[in-house]
Amino acid sequence: xxxxxxxxxxxxxxxxxxxxxxxxxxxxxxxxxxxxxxxxxxxxxxxxxxxxxxxxxxxxxxxxxxxxxxxxxxxxxxxxxxxxxxxxxxxxxxxxxxxxxxxxxxxxxxxxxxxxxxxxxxxxxxxxxxxxxxxxxxxxxxxxxxxxxxxxxxxxxxxxxxxxxxxxxxxxxxxxxxxxxxxxxxxxxxxxxxxxxxxxxxxxxxxxxxxxxxxxxxxxxxxxxxxxxxxxxxxxxxxxxxxxxxxxxxxxxxxxxxxxxxxxxxxxxxxxxxxxxxxxxxxxxxxxxxxxxxxxxxxxxxxxxxxxxxxxxxxxxxxxxxxxxxxxxxxxxxxxxxxxxxxxxxxxxxxxxxxxxxxxxxxxxxxxxxxxxxxxxxxxxxxxxxxx
Amino acid sequence: xxxxxxxxxxxxxxxxxxxxxxxxxxxxxxxxxxxxxxxxxxxxxxxxxxxxxxxxxxxxxxxxxxxxxxxxxxxxxxxxxxxxxxxxxxxxxxxxxxxxxxxxxxxxxxxxxxxxxxxxxxxxxxxxxxxxxxxxxxxxxxxxxxxxxxxxxxxxxxxxxxxxxxxxxxxxxxxxxxxxxxxxxxxxxxxxxxxxxxxxxxxxxxxxxxxxxxxxxxxxxxxxxxxxxxxxxxxxxxxxxxxxxxxxxxxxxxxxxxxxxxxxxxxxxxxxxxxxxxxxxxxxxxxxxxxxxxxxxxxxxxxxxxxxxxxxxxxxxxxxxxxxxxxxxxxxxxxxxxxxxxxxxxxxxxxxxxxxxxxxxxxxxxxxxxxxxxxxxxxxxxxxxxxx
Numbered sequence: 001x002x003x004x005x006x007x008x009x010x011x012x013x014x015x016x017x018x019x020x021x022x023x024x025x026x027x028x029x030x031x032x033x034x035x036x037x038x039x040x041x042x043x044x045x046x047x048x049x050x051x052x053x054x055x056x057x058x059x060x061x062x063x064x065x066x067x068x069x070x071x072x073x074x075x076x077x078x079x080x081x082x083x084x085x086x087x088x089x090x091x092x093x094x095x096x097x098x099x100x101x102x103x104x105x106x107x108x109x110x111x112x113x114x115x116x117x118x119x120x121x122x123x124x125x126x127x128x129x130x131x132x133x134x135x136x137x138x139x140x141x142x143x144x145x146x147x148x149x150x151x152x153x154x155x156x157x158x159x160x161x162x163x164x165x166x167x168x169x170x171x172x173x174x175x176x177x178x179x180x181x182x183x184x185x186x187x188x189x190x191x192x193x194x195x196x197x198x199x200x201x202x203x204x205x206x207x208x209x210x211x212x213x214x215x216x217x218x219x220x221x222x223x224x225x226x227x228x229x230x231x232x233x234x235x236x237x238x239x240x241x242x243x244x245x246x247x248x249x250x251x252x253x254x255x256x257x258x259x260x261x262x263x264x265x266x267x268x269x270x271x272x273x274x275x276x277x278x279x280x281x282x283x284x285x286x287x288x289x290x291x292x293x294x295x296x297x298x299x300x301x302x303x304x305x306x307x308x309x310x311x312x313x314x315x316x317x318x319x320x321x322x323x324x325x326x327x328x329x330x331x332x333x334x335x336x337x338x339x340x341x342x343x344x345x346x347x348x349x350x351x352x353x354x355x356x357x358x359x360x361x362x363x364x365x366x367x368x369x370x371x372x373x374x375x376x377x378x379x380x381x382x383x384x385x386x387x388x
Numbered sequence: 389x390x391x392x393x394x395x396x397x398x399x400x401x402x403x404x405x406x407x408x409x410x411x412x413x414x415x416x417x418x419x420x421x422x423x424x425x426x427x428x429x430x431x432x433x434x435x436x437x438x439x440x441x442x443x444x445x446x447x448x449x450x451x452x453x454x455x456x457x458x459x460x461x462x463x464x465x466x467x468x469x470x471x472x473x474x475x476x477x478x479x480x481x482x483x484x485x486x487x488x489x490x491x492x493x494x495x496x497x498x499x500x501x502x503x504x505x506x507x508x509x510x511x512x513x514x515x516x517x518x519x520x521x522x523x524x525x526x527x528x529x530x531x532x533x534x535x536x537x538x539x540x541x542x543x544x545x546x547x548x549x550x551x552x553x554x555x556x557x558x559x560x561x562x563x564x565x566x567x568x569x570x571x572x573x574x575x576x577x578x579x580x581x582x583x584x585x586x587x588x589x590x591x592x593x594x595x596x597x598x599x600x601x602x603x604x605x606x607x608x609x610x611x612x613x614x615x616x617x618x619x620x621x622x623x624x625x626x627x628x629x630x631x632x633x634x635x636x637x638x639x640x641x642x643x644x645x646x647x648x649x650x651x652x653x654x655x656x657x658x659x660x661x662x663x664x665x666x667x668x669x670x671x672x673x674x675x676x677x678x679x680x681x682x683x684x685x686x687x688x689x690x691x692x693x694x695x696x697x698x699x700x701x702x703x704x705x706x707x708x709x710x711x712x713x714x715x716x717x718x719x720x721x722x723x724x725x726x727x728x729x730x731x732x733x734x735x736x737x738x739x740x741x742x743x744x745x746x747x748x749x750x751x752x753x754x755x756x757x758x759x760x761x762x763x764x765x766x767x768x769x770x771x772x773x774x775x776x
Contacts, residue, residue: 011418011419013418031707037701038702208631225465227491243595314425314426319426
């Protein structure tokens with residue numbers, strides 16, 4: 001039986017339309033963009049074409065405001081550490097939320113060791129951040145606000161436009177980790193007053209190993225790595241030309257197809273959510289019901305462990321996730337679910353299903369056939385469930 | 389007429405034998421190695437297979453000692469900044485050479501701003517570092533010695549084994565940037581007492597956008613980026629699975645073919661060097677004549693500019709380099725050639741030819757037909773030459 005992959009939040013296949021372009025760059029158009037000869041100039045053009053495509057995806061007016069990195073993790077580190085270190089003469093306070101990705105939280109925790117002060121704002125039971133809380137947290141030492149566009153684990157979309165306005169009013173840099181949202185909903189850095197925005201290629205069905213960082217013109221930032229001075233001196237290292245070109249194509253395809261894709265995925269998502277909630281007792285949606293990414297369905301089930309659900313679904317040919325991809329191998333409960341106010345044992349029973357371009361109604365039907373029986377079987381083995 | 393690519397030091401085409409494996413990972417084996425399901429586990433296996441292949445290339449006994457990064461630039465930054473910051477309680481002195489790559493020199497210059505002291509050791513007129521100078525520079529504050537395996541701009545191979553012994557004797561970490569040497573000559577981190585070794589994939593005919601860092605077991609180092617804790621917590625960010633797998637295959641192919649390849653390239657290199665020196669007056673080899681990478685020929689010509697040579701050779705279908713790839717677009721003369729004792733005007737007239745797997749006798753013949761006439765034509769337009 002065909003496998004049903006419902007873990008696009010963790011990793012996406014590369015779009016077939018991108019493959020050929022990547023291959024061509026590997027063997028024909030393989031020059032170093034720094035080189036002066038034909039092969040070098042061709043690679044340089046490929047990188048600039050990609051830069052333009054990525055800028056268009058996020059509605060950035062100036063394509064030069066996009067630089068390429070190796071991952072959204074690197075982009076988040078560069079944005080946060082780079083702004084903090086460069087602007088420490090202005091202040092040492094940074095505001096973020098309790099449900100950011102670890103590549104935002106952990107650089108901030110490291111900055112705390114250096115003497116920076118970080119406010120981790122709480123969210124409500126659906127994972128929504130109240131913009132008023134951001135306003136209240138601002139001090140005259142605040143140099144940066146970092147709030148994600150949407151959360152990859154619970155699908156909730158944050159009020160970035162309102163937060164962007166607050167940041168602009170107070171003349172504080174606003175960074176947003178856009179990885180979960182990109183490709184799913186329109187992003188507009190100008191409208192949303194975003195100064196720095198982190199992107200990943202793979203979340204657009206582009207190749208892994210490449211990310212982007214939008215840095216609005218005039219933002220003061222310093223590099224986190226030093227070398228040959230590529231990417232306006234902000235990101236040294238020979239450009240990963242094939243993957244950068246692939247990311248550009250992915251951005252273009254995504255922009256063109258987004259409206260059509262998201263309508264289709266929303267329908268599948270709602271069918272999935274309804275089917276799970278209707279057919280399983282004591283099953284709960286995590287994240288906001290409507291302010292939710294179009295491809296994202298996430299749940300928790302009492303009495304059982306997410307890891308067991310994943311492994312059992314895997315045996316039935318369904319790939320899914322529990323918590324974020326990056327915390328799936330630790331025994332800690334997800335910091336995101338804990339921030340929603342859930343108890344440890346509740347947070348452990350989570351299931352995240354993220355739909356993608358290749359998913360069909362048949363896939364959702366298959367998932368709805370397998371998930372309820374899997375949950376029931378696991379519950380019957382659970383001492384907690386029996387006690388009930 | 390077929391173009392003749394003689395700039396493998398700047399960028400290499402990806403070996404055709406690696407392409408298919410990369411494609412397969414992009415569309416079929418595309419999971420996140422952190423995921424628990426089938427796709428995730430397959431990706432995890434691919435990364436571990438690559439780790440083993442890279443460890444074998446550098447004769448590392450423990451495959452876990454290799455971690456993957458996005459580039460040798462990142463590896464150099466991680467090795468230098470990571471060791472410096474983690475060991476600053478032991479001392480603040482670092483020893484390096486004046487001819488290192490910018491991704492070694494620039495992180496060191498940044499550390500100087502933080503209070504670290506860096507000794508940039510001089511080299512002789514052939515670019516050779518005297519190990520005695522390393523010994524003399526050591527103080528009781530020295531925590532790291534960073535000397536490249538070989539220089540990519542002049543081809544000179546450094547006495548890393550002797551330097552490794554000195555470092556081991558004094559219990560000081562020894563890091564070596566191996567990018568120019570890898571794939572050209574055998575590397576043995578155990579024999580050479582190397583604690584940290586930086587690698588790039590593309591210099592093995594693997595894909596761009598991936599590098600490696602060997603970190604001997606027990607070496608104290610801290611990350612330069614924080615996030616999901618991949619690669620033993622030292623390098624966060626979802627693993628670039630396709631490229632990592634490609635780098636592993638590249639390492640395997642390189643190891644298998646190195647002896648045969650290097651014999652062939654040495655013959656072509658010597659023919660190229662002899663032909664240039666025999667047919668052009670006032671042409672000089674840069675770098676050491678015999679302690680030299682097998683694929684590497686580099687020269688300087690009086691009276692003319694390297695950039696003009698490159699652009700004119702390009703018009704004749706020959707791709708070459710002047711100075712290092714990373715300095716080709718600045719107007720500064722190469723720091724490497726200046727360190728050899730050359731005057732600015734001498735350093736400006738440099739030509740670097742780096743041979744590769746696809747080069748043939750015909751390519752060398754074509755280069756030897758074109759280079760002398762190009763140099764002569766440019767000289768005839770040079771006011772300096774006319775004055776003579």
